[in-house]
Amino acid sequence: MVYPMKKRRYSEKFQIFVYKRIAGVFRKLLKWFYNLEVYGIENIPLEGPVIIAPNHRSSLDVLVIATTLPRPIKALGKIERFKYPIFGRFARYLGGIPVKRENIDLSAVKDGLEAIRKGEVLLIFPEGTRLRRDKGDAKIKRGIGYFAAKTKAPVIPTAIIGADNIWPPEKKLPRLSGKIKVIYSKPLIYDGEHNRSKEEEFTNKVMEIINQILREVRIENEKN
Numbered sequence: 001m002v003y004p005m006k007k008r009r010y011s012e013k014f015q016i017f018v019y020k021r022i023a024g025v026f027r028k029l030l031k032w033f034y035n036l037e038v039y040g041i042e043n044i045p046l047e048g049p050v051i052i053a054p055n056h057r058s059s060l061d062v063l064v065i066a067t068t069l070p071r072p073i074k075a076l077g078k079i080e081r082f083k084y085p086i087f088g089r090f091a092r093y094l095g096g097i098p099v100k101r102e103n104i105d106l107s108a109v110k111d112g113l114e115a116i117r118k119g120e121v122l123l124i125f126p127e128g129t130r131l132r133r134d135k136g137d138a139k140i141k142r143g144i145g146y147f148a149a150k151t152k153a154p155v156i157p158t159a160i161i162g163a164d165n166i167w168p169p170e171k172k173l174p175r176l177s178g179k180i181k182v183i184y185s186k187p188l189i190y191d192g193e194h195n196r197s198k199e200e201e202f203t204n205k206v207m208e209i210i211n212q213i214l215r216e217v218r219i220e221n222e223k224n
Contacts, residue, residue, distance in 0.1 A: 030063075041070065044156060050121050065160070075122075076099050076124050097115070112147060126143070126207050127207075145190065155190070156187050163180050
């Protein structure tokens with residue numbers, strides 16, 4: 001059963017407490033079950049606003065990012081996931097921002113901009129939703145470019161590798177074996193005025209970097 005969602009705000013101190021305790025536990029579990037490897041963590045600023053932009057092919061993606069970053073995150077996610085009593089509350093504890101995907105959700109946009117302007121970390125998936133491996137590439141949303149243009153926050157193109165083999169969107173539960181690798185690329189800065197076509201171009205550039213990393217890793221795996 002899905003219950004009505006009440007909008008609540010949780011203190012920064014509480015969110016940090018959750019990260020230090022719960023995220024640490026999940027980080028150990030991911031390393032134990034999936035031999036989690038993280039590269040490029042030095043590209044993440046330890047303070048100030050930053051946008052994390054990963055590919056999105058698995059139900060594990062948000063958890064993987066949240067547990068590998070040295071800072072708490074705010075994450076844009078579809079509103080349906082926030083309506084369940086336990087998961088929804090836990091998602092808000094971890095800084096989740098619910099998004100209504102049918103139309104432009106001005107409330108979610110406002111909350112995302114507010115997080116960046118407060119110097120926080122915002123997680124946005126350029127693809128907008130989890131993609132099944134048999135569906136190919138999705139039409140890229142311009143959200144990354146929009147937030148980068150409005151705030152001039154650095155954007156970190158991020159590649160998540162292997163999570164889609166462990167928990168793809170079409171499966172209800174994850175496998176208990178596999179390997180996950182996360183690669184944080186060097187930051188990109190949006191240069192120029194707030195312009196729709198330039199925002200789309202910037203977002204496409206972010207995805208090109210991610211796809212290039214994925215191709216390089218795939219070639220390297222084939223050699224081995």
